[in-house]
Structures are given as C-alpha cells and as structure tokens.
Amino acid sequence: MTKRLIQIFSLLLFILILGACSDSNSMNGMDHSNMDMGEKQEQEGKAEDTTTKGLQPTVSTEKIEKNEFTLVAQVRKHTLTEGKDITAWTFNGSVPGPEIRVQEGEDVKINLKNELQDPVTIHWHGIPVPNNMDGIPGLTMNAVQPGESFTYEFNASVPGTYWYHSHQDGVNQVDKGLYGSFIIEGKNDGKFDKDYSLVLDEWMSDKGSMQMDESTDSGSMEGMDHSSTDMKEEEKSDDADMGHDMSSMYDTFIINGKSGKDVTPLPVKEGDKVRLRLVNAGFMSHKIHLHGHDFKVIGTDGQEINDPAVIKDELISIAPGERYDIEFNANNPGNWYLECHGDMEATQGMKALIKYEGFSGESVDQSDEKEKLPIFDLISYGKEKKAEFSLDQKYDLEYTMDLNTDSHKMQKKYTINDKTFPNTDNLQVKEGDLVKVKLINNSKSDDHPMHLHGHFFQVLSKNGKAVQGSPIIKDTLNLKPGEEYVVAFKADNPGNWMFHCHDLHHASAGMVTHVIYDGFKPDFTPDPNANNRPE
Numbered sequence: 001m002t003k004r005l006i007q008i009f010s011l012l013l014f015i016l017i018l019g020a021c022s023d024s025n026s027m028n029g030m031d032h033s034n035m036d037m038g039e040k041q042e043q044e045g046k047a048e049d050t051t052t053k054g055l056q057p058t059v060s061t062e063k064i065e066k067n068e069f070t071l072v073a074q075v076r077k078h079t080l081t082e083g084k085d086i087t088a089w090t091f092n093g094s095v096p097g098p099e100i101r102v103q104e105g106e107d108v109k110i111n112l113k114n115e116l117q118d119p120v121t122i123h124w125h126g127i128p129v130p131n132n133m134d135g136i137p138g139l140t141m142n143a144v145q146p147g148e149s150f151t152y153e154f155n156a157s158v159p160g161t162y163w164y165h166s167h168q169d170g171v172n173q174v175d176k177g178l179y180g181s182f183i184i185e186g187k188n189d190g191k192f193d194k195d196y197s198l199v200l201d202e203w204m205s206d207k208g209s210m211q212m213d214e215s216t217d218s219g220s221m222e223g224m225d226h227s228s229t230d231m232k233e234e235e236k237s238d239d240a241d242m243g244h245d246m247s248s249m250y251d252t253f254i255i256n257g258k259s260g261k262d263v264t265p266l267p268v269k270e271g272d273k274v275r276l277r278l279v280n281a282g283f284m285s286h287k288i289h290l291h292g293h294d295f296k297v298i299g300t301d302g303q304e305i306n307d308p309a310v311i312k313d314e315l316i317s318i319a320p321g322e323r324y325d326i327e328f329n330a331n332n333p334g335n336w337y338l339e340c341h342g343d344m345e346a347t348q349g350m351k352a353l354i355k356y357e358g359f360s361g362e363s364v365d366q367s368d369e370k371e372k373l374p375i376f377d378l379i380s381y382g383k384e385k386k387a388e389f390s391l392d393q394k395y396d397l398e399y400t401m402d403l404n405t406d407s408h409k410m411q412k413k414y415t416i417n418d419k420t421f422p423n424t425d426n427l428q429v430k431e432g433d434l435v436k437v438k439l440i441n442n443s444k445s446d447d448h449p450m451h452l453h454g455h456f457f458q459v460l461s462k463n464g465k466a467v468q469g470s471p472i473i474k475d476t477l478n479l480k481p482g483e484e485y486v487v488a489f490k491a492d493n494p495g496n497w498m499f500h501c502h503d504l505h506h507a508s509a510g511m512v513t514h515v516i517y518d519g520f521k522p523d524f525t526p527d528p529n530a531n532n533r534p535e
Contacts (some may be wrong), residue, residue: 062198067108067156069100071122073166073178074115080252081259081349084205090114090179095257096199096281097164097180104159104186110152112144119143119531122152123167124182125321125451126301126475129154131495132523134453135214138532139253141513141524143168158456159186160302161277161323163199169533171504177257180280184302192327193272198338199257200318200350201282217331250284251346259349264352266338272330276338280318283503285447285478286350287315289373290328291365299325300378303456306470307383314376315341319449319478321502330356335364342369379462382470389434389458389488391466396433397453403479403511405443405448413510414446415500420510427499427515429491436460436488441479448506449478452515453497457489476502494520498534508535 071091078088078095091097102108114120121143123135133154137143144150165179181197255263268274275298278288296308297316301323316324339351349367406413406420416424429435437457441448452475459472463484477485494517501511512535526532 014234018354043130055268065430067102067106068111069098069109070111070113071097071180072113072115073120076361078177078257079262081262082255084144084259086203086205086254086339089173090177091180095177096201097178099181099183099197100164101183101185102156104156104184108152108154108156111149112152113149114144114146116457117146118170118173119145119533120166120173121150121168122164123170123363123453124152124154124162124164126160126162126323127154127156127182127184128158128454128456128493129495131497131520134495134497136498136534137168137320137530138454138499138534140522142527142530143532145530151319156184158302159184159189161197161299161325162278162302163279163281163323165281165333171508171533172527174281174504181277181279182279184372190327191273191296192275194266194268194274194330194470195277196275197277198255198352199256199279200286200288200340201254201280202346203254204250205250205252205325213480217221227361232509250344253286253340253344253346253348255350260351263349263352266352267357268330268354268396269357270330270333274328274330276326276328278316278318278326279323280320281507285317285319285449287317288324288339289313289315289341289371290326290336292332292334292354293328293330295326295328297324297376297378297381298327299323300472301456301474303473305472306385308381308470311376311497313373316376317478319447319476319502320504321405321449321451321476323472330354333359335359337365337367339367339369341371341373356366373437378469378472380468384469385471387458387471388490388531389436389460391486394434395436395488397426397427397429398438399427399435400438400440401450401513403439403441403443403448405446411509414443414448414506415437415510416513421500423510424510424513426513429515430518431491431494433491434488435491436486438484438486439477439479440484441481443480443481446462446506447478447480447503448511449502450499451476451478451502452489452499454493454495455489455491455497456516457487460486460488491517496520496522500535504535 037137058184074090076088076090076093077085079085088095095347112122121135121137121141131140133152134140162182166173181199183197200520252259280286294310294312296310298305298308318324333356337351338354340347351367400416404415406415413420439450456473456475459467459474459477461467477487479485497515499513499515500507
C-alpha cells in the first residue's frame with residue numbers, strides 16, 4: 001500500500017513539474033510587442049547612461065519592430081487626481097497617449113486601430129509629413145471608422161518636439177484625451193542627462209459637464225449643428241467680444257494626465273543637464289515658471305533657437321498647439337516646482353516637483369502661482385544669424401489674414417477676412433513659391449494660435465518691428481488681440497493643407513483656410529458616409 005502511495009505521489013509530482021515547464025515555455029514564446037513602453041526602454045537602454053526620457057504614463061505602444069507602433073483609440077476611465085474620475089477617449093488606455101520617440105532620419109510606421117463608436121484620425125502636429133499622412137478627414141483621407149484601422153508611414157526628417165492628436169471633430173476628441181507627445185531626437189542634439197516631456201491640458205471633471213461618456217451614440221451625432229454643442233465651446237452670446245468662460249468650464253489643469261499632488265515628480269541628480277519639453281495640448285495658454293534655477297529656452301515648436309541666453313524667473317507663455325524646450329543645470333539641490341501661473345483656482349493643479357536624488361532636506365519649495373513675473377519675449381531672444389527669409393525680399397505671393405470675431409443669430413463665429421470656413425479664400429500656391437503672410441488679430445478679447453500644416457514658417461516681424469534676435473521658425477504662432485505678425489514660408493511640400501486657429505473652438509466656428517497647391521491631386525476619394533469632420 002505504501003509503495004502504491006509513493007507511485008501515485010511521484011506521478012502527481014511529475015504532472016505538476018510538466019505543467020510548470022509548459023507555462024514557462026509559453027511565456028518564452030509570447031509576443032512581447034505589447035510590453036510596457038517603459039520596460040522596453042529600460043531593457044533596450046541598459047547599455048546607455050542614466051539618461052531619463054519622457055516620464056510619460058506607463059502604457060504600451062505595442063512596438064512591433066523598430067519604429068513600428070500601434071495606437072488603439074478606446075474609451076477608458078481615468079483619474080485626474082483623487083476624487084476626480086472622468087471618462088476619457090484614449091490612445092492605448094492612457095491620457096496622454098504613449099510618447100513616441102524616434103531618431104532623426106528614421107522611417108516610422110504607426111498603425112491606428114479605432115475601438116471608439118465614432119470615426120477618428122491622427123494628425124502629426126508640426127511634423128512635415130507627406131500630405132496623405134497628415135490625418136485630415138475629408139482633405140487628406142477619410143476618417144477611420146469604428147472597428148477599422150489605418151497605417152501612417154513617414155520619415156522623421158526634422159528633429160524636434162512635436163505631438164499627435166485626433167483631427168476628426170478635434171474640438172471634442174482632443175478635449176477628451178486623444179493626444180500624445182512625439183519626439184524626434186536629432187543627430188546633433190546636445191547631451192542631456194534627463195529629458196522629460198510634459199504635456200499640458202485642462203479638463204472639466206464635473207460629472208454634469210458636457211463631456212460625453214462611453215454611451216454616446218455616434219450615429220446620433222451625425223447631422224447635428226456642432227457649433228452649439230462643442231464641449232469646449234463658449235456659451236453663446238450676442239456679445240461678439242465675449243470670450244470663453246474658461247474659469248467656469250475647466251476646474252482641473254493637468255500635466256501628463258494628472259493634477260496637483262498626483263503629477264509624477266521629475267527626478268534629477270546634482271550636476272545633471274536637464275531638458276524639459278513643454279507641449280500644450282489644451283485650448284488655453286499657460287504661463288510656466290521654473291523655480292530655483294537659471295535656464296535657457298533652446299527651442300520653439302521643436303526648432304532650435306540660435307545662441308539662447310540664460311534667463312531666470314520669467315514666464316514661458318505656451319499657447320494651444322505650441323511647444324517650448326528649456327534646459328537647465330541641476331545645481332541647486334532641493335525640491336523645486338515647475339508650475340503654471342494665473343488667477344484661476346485650477347492653476348494650482350498644473351505643477352510638477354523637481355526632486356533632487358539624495359537631497360537630505362525635507363523642505364519643499366513654496367508654490368506661488370499668483371506671483372507677477374515678466375513674460376519671456378521670443379522676438380528679441382538669442383542671437384541673429386543669416387536666415388532664409390527677410391521682410392524686404394521678393395515673394396511670389398503675399399496674403400493678409402484678418403482674424404476676427406462675429407456674432408450672428410446668437411452664435412459666435414470666428415472669421416478670416418470676414419468669412420468663415422468653408423467660404424474662406426484659400427492660399428493658392430505653386431510648388432517652390434515663396435509666400436509672405438500678414439496675420440492680424442482684430443478680435444477684441446480672443447487669442448488666435450494659428451497653425452500651418454505641412455510647413456514651418458519664419459516669423460519676420462511683430463507689430464511692425466522686425467525680429468531682433470535668433471531667427472524664429474515655428475508651425476504655431478499665437479496672436480493676442482490687436483497684434484500683427486508677418487511670417488514667410490516656402491511652398492515645398494505639395495498637397496492640400498490646413499491653416500487654422502488651434503483654439504479648436506475657433507476652428508470649428510469658422511477660423512480655417514487651406515493652402516492649395518496648383519495641380520495637386522489627392523490620392524483618396526472623399527466618402528460622403530465617412531462623417532468627415534476636419535476641425
């Protein structure tokens with residue numbers, strides 16, 4: 001009997017060992033393309049130094065092979081901070097979506113899968129991609145329908161700090177979380193010990209707000225007049241000078257999807273050279289202050305500033321769609337804030353703590369978001385050098401864009417030369433044309449951050465005064481009421497391109513025009529059933 005029991009026990013033990021081996025083998029054969037992005041970077045970077053990149057939410061980009069990624073548009077619950085849970089539209093389950101980081105000159109493939117109930121696209125904001133990869137529904141492609149996929153392919157030709165976001169019904173979809181940062185590391189970038197991307201945004205966390213939940217029926221949205229239903233649209237008024245009532249609409253400001261104490265700290269070591277990439281994915285401008293350190297502004301919209309000077313205690317005002325890169329030396333051990341300044345209660349939530357590793361003190365920098373500090377002046381910053389364009393050279397096309405606000409039948413409209421899209425006059429260009437554009441903001445209370453797709457432009461003057469410092473190359477330029485800028489660009493990327501205000505309330509209410517290349521033929525046929533909504 002004892003011998004029989006020993007035989008049975010031995011057989012059971014053999015079965016258990018065999019099962020364990022089977023489980024182990026199945027793990028070895030798994031498809032690790034879904035591995036957490038941070039884990040992959042950690043494993044791939046063990047041979048590197050201690051450089052830290054991104055500090056983005058821990059999510060997977062489903063990295064299939066080098067520079068091939070999958071982004072899945074899907075509904076998820078998201079916590080902004082303790083007690084503030086919202087329903088978000090996400091890429092890969094996170095707000096913001098995963099940071100994509102590649103090297104200059106590399107080919108990139110991104111597979112978009114749409115698991116939402118509404119159509120969606122992705123626009124690569126600031127990156128000069130081929131026209132059919134720009135992600136504009138009805139202009140460069142048809143919106144990707146629920147349950148369908150689309151693959152974007154382009155070359156990461158120009159290094160810099162960029163971002164990606166939905167351009168289908170953008171005033172709603174970006175507002176709900178469909179965005180992320182996109183970094184192209186340059187071959188000649190300086191050496192940084194820490195490199196962090198900080199994506200700024202603002203949210204309505206009130207359950208009674210106009211944000212739609214996952215039960216939204218996409219079919220019920222078709223045919224609606226969204227000029228009066230946009231989530232971030234200002235309250236309609238017959239007063240054409242009334243701006244957005246942002247203070248009552250947005251109660252939570254966030255950095256990388258979190259607010260206040262839940263914003264992930266930025267670890268540094270004494271002696272580190274630190275790069276901060278600031279991306280504004282929201283619809284409000286934010287004034288950012290770095291405490292306790294001198295710093296340089298080394299880039300705007302991803303493009304380098306020539307010989308930037310060291311500054312301190314100046315506010316970097318970042319408009320919707322803009323990016324600013326700053327660098328500082330970690331030479332002041334302690335716990336210091338990078339914070340937004342302003343008078344709104346929500347401003348307090350937009351701050352990140354810079355934490356020195358090994359700092360023995362317990363003190364934490366005192367936040368003072370209402371402190372009055374000078375605003376950084378890009379127009380006279382850095383040193384002059386020869387640039388591509390000048391005010392007095394000959395141009396093939398000169399165009400004026402009078403940006404204004406109008407009110408008609410209790411609805412506010414935003415106009416270009418007194419017209420609203422699709423009735424605005426296009427900029428008709430030939431490949432190779434040199435184009436000069438005068439931008440004038442005649443709205444009395446609204447900023448207009450104007451964004452040109454597919455091209456960079458050079459800023460030549462502000463309010464009649466020529467740029468005094470470094471050449472300024474941008475793709476998004478904010479005009480405050482009464483301001484006038486002159487910019488220039490070369491028509492060197494054939495296609496049909498949007499030129500619009502990146503306060504997407506304004507775009508959805510008319511402030512859009514197109515740059516149209518003579519003779520260009522799109523390679524897609526607009527589908528009237530795709531519900532293409534390009535703002």
